[in-house]
Amino acid sequence: MIIMVRTADNRVIHADTDLVLTDTGLKCPGWVDHNYHIGNAILISDVKLPEFWAGGVWSYVDGVWAIADQARYDEIVAQFNVEKQAKIAVNLELLWQAAHDYEYASINGMAIGLLVIGVLQSKPKAMTIKQWSNDIWTLYYQHKLLLTEHLDSTLNDFSSVGNMPYSIPELMAEVLV
Numbered sequence: 001m002i003i004m005v006r007t008a009d010n011r012v013i014h015a016d017t018d019l020v021l022t023d024t025g026l027k028c029p030g031w032v033d034h035n036y037h038i039g040n041a042i043l044i045s046d047v048k049l050p051e052f053w054a055g056g057v058w059s060y061v062d063g064v065w066a067i068a069d070q071a072r073y074d075e076i077v078a079q080f081n082v083e084k085q086a087k088i089a090v091n092l093e094l095l096w097q098a099a100h101d102y103e104y105a106s107i108n109g110m111a112i113g114l115l116v117i118g119v120l121q122s123k124p125k126a127m128t129i130k131q132w133s134n135d136i137w138t139l140y141y142q143h144k145l146l147l148t149e150h151l152d153s154t155l156n157d158f159s160s161v162g163n164m165p166y167s168i169p170e171l172m173a174e175v176l177v
Contacts, residue, residue: 098156099140106164
């Protein structure tokens with residue numbers, strides 16, 4: 001990344017990969033800023049931008065970033081946190097729905113009642129299906145913890161749990177004996 005630093009106060013105003021500073025202005029494909037030129041600004045190449053980058057918020061001196069506008073920086077961080085929390089909420093809803101749908105695709109309606117009866121009677125197939133369901137929700141809670149760290153990750157895949165171990169007719173045969 002190339003940054004343009006205003007020499008009067010070391011504030012970084014622009015950052016892009018194709019900045020060119022001339023005596024008439026700062027140029028980048030698609031735009032020109034005539035407020036900055038070789039008389040009042042410098043370009044520095046191969047710079048890694050800080051988190052919460054915004055033009056005019058940061059200064060850069062001798063390879064060190066510093067916040068130059070604390071109020072604007074605080075606004076940017078607050079907005080980021082609001083957006084992050086909103087994204088987490090949406091992803092949590094999607095994650096729950098994916099777990100529910102994965103389970104519901106195999107067992108629903110009357111079969112849930114059969115499963116409950118079979119579990120209360122400690123029937124082996126019913127207990128195995130109960131464990132399969134528990135595995136789905138254990139994975140759900142593991143993924144839920146990861147959502148705050150991996151906002152862009154797709155954690156809605158429950159196929160690693162496998163298919164329900166017995167069919168509904170097999171469960172019926174076991175429970176309704």
